[in-house]
Amino acid sequence: MxxxxxxxxxxxxxxxxxxxxxxxxxxxxxxxxxxxxxxxxxQNKIKPDEKPCNDNTFFKNVKSLIKKGNETKLIIKKNDNVVLNICVTLAVIIAISAAPIVIVGLILAIITNHKIRIVKKNNEDSQVNKIFDKVSVVVNKVTTKINEELKTE
Missing domain, CATH: 1.10.8 (Helicase, Ruva Protein; domain 3)
Structure with a gap:
């Protein structure tokens, strides 16, 4: 043969x-x-495929996501003064580890007329900013009405 x-x-x-x-x-x-x-x-001659761990697509995706998060910034401003400027990766870690505190902090920031922005690598605005702006406008109207009601009493 x-x-x-x-x-x-x-x-x-x-x-x-x-x-x-x-x-x-x-x-x-x-x-x-x-x-x-x-x-x-x-004869024990069959060898397993040798694929390094970093070839795994899951780890590649996580690595890419962390890189994007490090390049994207969460910025909170009050009257053009930057109150907080951190990368999104850190913001997510903080949000996961201290969720209730972060939620209260964001609500207080919006109520006190702070601007919340997500800024990408090339100072490019994120779609989330439009949502933050809409929420901020609504909350500002509500707080203004509440303040007016309290003053008239």
Whole structure:
């Protein structure tokens, strides 16, 4: 039985062995791929695929997300004075670890007419800023009405 390169390549791909090991296994088993795989397995020659951990797509996505978060800033201003300027990655970590405090802080910031901004790498505005602006306008109207009511009493 003649062994051809396609058989050797197929066995190498499946068993992750050298050309020599693949050729010898096929010769020992008359070109039968399954018997050759069993033969290599019994000899402990089949090697696991060597893929480094950083090739994992999950870790690549997390790394990319952290990079974007580090390039994007959360800025809170009051009358053109910057009160807080941190990267979004840090803001998320703080929000996860101290959620109630962050929620109260954001509500207080909006009530006290602070501007909340998410600024991307090239000073590009985020769509979230439009939502912050709308919420801020509504809250400012409500606080103004409440203040007027309190003054008239």
């Amino acid at each position: 003649s062994i051809n390169l396609e058989q050797i390549d197929e066995l190498r791909k499946r068993a992750n062995v050298s050309y020599e090991d693949a050729k010898n296994a096929l010769e020992q088993n008359e070109g039968n791929l399954i018997k050759s795989l069993i033969y290599l397995e019994k």
